Amino acid sequence: MHPNLTRAELTDRIRARALELGFEAVGIAPVRPSEHAERYGAWIGEGMHGEMAYLAREDAVAKRADPGVLVPDARSAVVVAIGYYSGDAEEADPSRGVVARYARNDDYHDLLKDRLIALQEWANAELTPLGGRAYVDAGPVLERELASRAGLGWFGRNTMLIQPRRGSYYFLGVLLLDVELEYDAPFTRDHCGSCSRCLSACPTGALLGRDEAGAPRMDARRCISYLTIELRGPIPRELRPLIGNRVYGCDICQEVCPWNSFAEPASDPAFIPRDGMEGPELIEWMGMTQEEFSRRFKGSAVKRTKRRGLLRNVAVALGNWGAPEAVPALAAALNDEEALVRGHAAWALGRIGTEAARQALSGRAEVEADAWVREEIALALGTDDRRQSDNQ
Ligand code: SF4
Ligand code: SF4
Incomplete structure (x- = not known):
């Protein structure tokens, strides 16, 4: 020293x-x-980390x-x-996406x-x-x-x-x-008290309360942050309707926390939101090319999903919106080069369920080669026995 x-x-x-x-x-x-x-180790052993x-x-x-x-x-x-x-954003408009x-x-x-x-x-x-x-x-x-x-x-x-x-x-x-310093006293109190707002608000039931030692538990496989960012493949069908318009991550269990009522908007200019990241128009994002994706998300955490992961999420959000205005963008996405995007676009069109949506699905069914996408189309059209109740 x-x-x-x-x-x-x-x-x-x-x-x-x-x-x-x-x-x-x-x-x-x-x-x-x-x-x-x-x-x-036990959490890993139970597989709650999913594909991570x-x-x-x-x-x-x-x-x-x-x-x-x-x-x-x-x-x-x-x-x-x-x-x-x-700050608080615009999350109630289902035609717009929410980025964490x-x-x-x-x-x-x-x-x-x-x-x-x-x-x-x-x-x-x-x-x-x-x-x-x-x-x-x-x-x-x-x-x-x-x-x-x-x-x-x-x-x-x-x-x-x-x-x-x-x-x-x-x-x-x-x-x-590698040096000894003077240490702060550990924080030992649990100020959650009897509150459990986050557990009630979590749309997918990912939060599991505290374990016997008091540590919070989460099944990451059900968390929207995992489903929209870490998961590389299809989002489980039964969870898609619960994701709402969240296209990258989720803040719900923080938004409802009373301790965040003290939150002040970031003062560091590095953390001021980029243009277009608050309430992006879902229809516009559904048509994003690889070139646009690379340009828009250069230096952004969002690029972690790659284009196909983000468009998968956008398709789910459009399906949850359920508006006929989304049909042209989703019908175009049925021809995307990525099966992941095509399959989720098919699910979304099934949710919208208009004549135009069904025509787009039927047209794609005639040429689709990917077995999983064919299954999604069949489910969306109601021609597959495994049709989910949320698609009806
Ligand atoms: S981030 Fe969203 S989905 Fe994940 S635990 Fe919190 S509320 Fe639930
Ligand atoms: S909402 Fe906040 S204070 Fe309430 S239980 Fe959850 S983390 Fe704790």
């Missing part, structure tokens, strides 16, 4: 610099094994269980938070990581030689657990880290450092 700095001074300087770099909250925790590792195989990889599980595996000499976790709330707030601006991963690295480099140059590594979401660190241990907030029943007076619309980042 710098000969003239005490541990407390080093901690204060790092904390102050983090705030100067634009982080709105900073907490510091000692690095030690996760208290949730066993339950995390990266969460179940042996090395990732080990690293999640103990951040010390990631950075062997890590002593301290500097946990930072920065708000992304963008965190994805309406530029992709936050690089931005947060750059700032964390800047913090480390500054401390290394100005204060004391230190090593470490920055993680933002993609890293196998359980940010929320570290944030709670660093005193920033508690795990809400909605699985989010909730900060008193701030709420949960926050990105979290972690800088693991």
Whole structure:
């Protein structure tokens, strides 16, 4: 350590610099094994992570269980938070899509990581030689657990880290450092109390309450964030009607949380929503070419779904809207090169059910080669025995 700095001074300087770099909250925790590792393993064992195989990889599980595996000499976790709330939006109009707030601006991963690295480099140059590594979401660190241990907030029943007076619309980042620092008191209280609004509001029943140790549980396979972002293939038919007009992620369990009534719109210009990301017109997005998709979502988290995933979601949202105005766009999507898009467009046309919708489906049935899309068309036309009740 710098000969003239005490541990407390080093901690204060790092904390102050983090705030100067634009982080709105900073907490510091000692690095030690996760208290949730066993339950995390059980959650994986029950398959609740769905297709997110990266969460179940042996090395990732080990690293999640103990951040010390990631950075062997890590002593301290500097946990930072920065708000992304963008106000209440227009979500009641079913002709428009809803993009989760965190994805309406530029992709936050690089931005947060750059700032964390800047913090480390500054401390290394100005204060004391230190090593470490920055993680933002993609890293196998359980940010929320570290944030709670660093005193920033508690795990809400909605699985989010909730900060008193701030709420949960926050990105979290972690800088693991190989120096001892002064640590914040862990946040031990559960301020959810008797509230269970998030559980009642979740349209798909993905939130399962707390386990016997008090940790919130979620079946990610039913969560709209998973279904619209992480899932690569078809969305299960029985869940499609529950997704409404959400085309990328879902904020419902945060919107209903009373602690988010304190949320202030993001002050950092990096997190001001991009044009067109609040209430995009579904019909317009349904016709998006690959070129438009690449241009529109350059540097945006939305590109994670690829064009075919986003248009799959848009088709579902149009089917849930159920308006005849959507038929031309969906009929055109029946000829899309991606089977995923064609199959969901067929489902949506089945939901709309007008003569024009049925004609489009019948026309495509004559030339469609993909077995799954043929099945979707048959279900939409009611010519398949497995026709779902929600299609009737
Ligand atoms: S994000 Fe949406 S679907 Fe997922 S748990 Fe929350 S309310 Fe349910
Ligand atoms: S809605 Fe209620 S139960 Fe859910 S996270 Fe917020 S305070 Fe906790």
